[in-house]
Amino acid sequence: MANRATRQRVLIIEDLQTLSIAYAAQLEKAGYEAVVAASAAQAFEQLSADGEFAAVLLDLQLPDADGLDLLRDHPDWLARFPVIVATADGSLTRAIDAMRLGAFDYLVKPLSEARLIAAVDSAVTTRIAAKSNGRTSAKRTAQPQEGDFIGKSPQMEEIYRQIGLVADSRATVMITGETGTGKEVCAETIHRQSGRRDGPFVAINCGAIPENLLESELFGHMKGAFTGAIDNRVGAAQAADKGTLFLDEICEMPLQLQVKLLRFLQTGTIQRVGSERQDKVDVRIVCATNRDPRREVAEGRFREDLYYRLAVIPLEMPPLRSRTGDVRLLSDAFLARFSAEVGKTFAPFTEAHYAALERYRWPGNVRELQNVLLRAVLLNSGPDLPLSAIPASDGAPLHAEPVEPAPSAEAPVATPVSGALQLAQLLKGHTLAEIERIAIEAAIEAAGGNLSEAAHALGISASTIYRKRQSRDHE
CATH class of the missing domain: 1.10.8.60 (Helicase, Ruva Protein; domain 3)
Known part of the structure; x- marks a missing residue:
C-alpha cells in the first residue's frame, strides 16, 4: 500500500459523472485525494494549474479526445506520472495498445473497488520508489546486472531495451522462446528492474506440478480442503504480494484453472481452495512458454481472453545460435x-x-x-x-x-x-x-x-x- 500520510493526489479523467464520483469516493476512502476532470480539456487545465499528481486514471473514450491519441501526443505524461487506463470490455485491444505506449496498468469496466485501489496503490508505490532511487518514470534501457543476462549481441541489447520499457509498468508480460533461452532469467530481470524489486519474486512451473495440486500451489488451501491438506497454506499468488509472480510453462495450465486465473487477473483477489473468503493481492504477472501461444489458442488448449490478458507485453527470447x-x-x-x-x-x-x-x-x-x-x-x-x-x-x-x-x-x-x-x-x-x-x-x-x-x-x-x-x- 502506498504511503498515504501526505494524501497522494490522483487525477481521474472520466466523462461519465456517475463513474467519476464513484471512483473518487473509493479513492478518498482509501486515503487518496481525488481530482476529477470530465474531458481532455479539463485535464489539461488541472495539469497546468497544479500538475503534481501521484497517478492518473484515464478513460480511453473521452468526448473531446481519444485516450490513445493523448498518450501518443503527450509522452511527457508517461514521464511525469503513472497512467492507468480504463476501457470497456469490448475495446480490450485498445487498452493493450495503451500499455505498449507506456501506460502503467489497465482496468476493464466495470471497475471493482479492490482492483482500482490495488492498481493505484501499485502505481503510487512504484512512483515513490522511482523518485527515491533518483529515477523518473520515463522509459529507459535496462542494463544487465549481477545475476542477470550475459550477452552483448544486438539481439540481447534489444531484449535489454524492451525490459527497460516495460519494467516499471504493471502490465503482464508473456515471454516466449525455445527451451533453455533464459525465459526465467528474463522474468527475474524484469522484477529487479521494476519498482517491485524489494518485493518477492515467486516462480511456479505449471508443467511440473500435478494438475490436481496446481490450484492449491497457485492460490493456497485451507486445512481439510482435500486429502493431504493437513494445514492452511498460502499459495504462490499470495506469497508474491507486492512483488512478481512468474508462471512458467503457462500453456500447460489446464483449462479449468485458466478460468480462475483470468478471474484473479480481473479482480485482483484470490480464493484459497476450501475457503469462501476472498483476499486482495497485489502482484505483477510475468509468464513464459516454449510453445506458440497463438496456436494453443487456435487449437482450443488455451483461452483466448486469458491470452490477451497475459500477452499485453510480448517478449521473445532469441535462440543462442x-x-x-x-x-x-x-x-x-x-x-x-x-x-x-x-x-x-x-x-x-x-x-x-x-x-x-x-x-x-x-x-x-x-x-x-x-x-x-x-x-x-x-x-x-x-x-x-x-x-x-x-x-x-x-x-x-x-x-x-x-x-x-x-x-x-x-x-x-x-x-x-x-x-x-x-x-x-x-x-x-x-x-x-x-x-x-x-x-x-x-x-x-x-x-x-x-x-x-x-x-x-x-x-x-x-x-x-x-x-x-x-x-x-x-x-
Missing part, C-alpha cells in the same frame, strides 16, 4: 563459475575451443551450454579442458575417444557390477548432489526441456524434479 559473440561470453562465465564451485582450476579457452563452441548449433540453447560445461568441469581434472567435452556440429563429440571393439566370445562380458564400478571411478570425488544434478539436467536436456518426459526417464515425478531444481537455485 542467433546471438553473435555471446557463446564466448557465456562459456567464459560458466567455466569460471563451475570451476570455483568445485574448487578446480582450468586454463582459459583457446581459439580451438571457441571455434568448436560456436560451430555447434546448441538446440538446447543456454541451458544446454551450461550443462555441457558443468559436466566438463565435473568430469575433468584440468587444467586443460579436452575438446572432446564440446559437442560437434552433428551432435557427436568433435574428438571422440576410440571405440572399443565388441567383446569376443572368449572376452569377459561386462556385468552390472563392473559397470557400476566404472561409473563410480568416473564420478570419484563428486558429491551425491553433484551427481544427481548431472543426471537430472542430462535427462532434461535429452527430453528437449520437457520435465515430464525427463521425470519418466528417471523414474521420478515431475514435481520432484521441479522441487530439486528450485531448492538448488535458491541455495
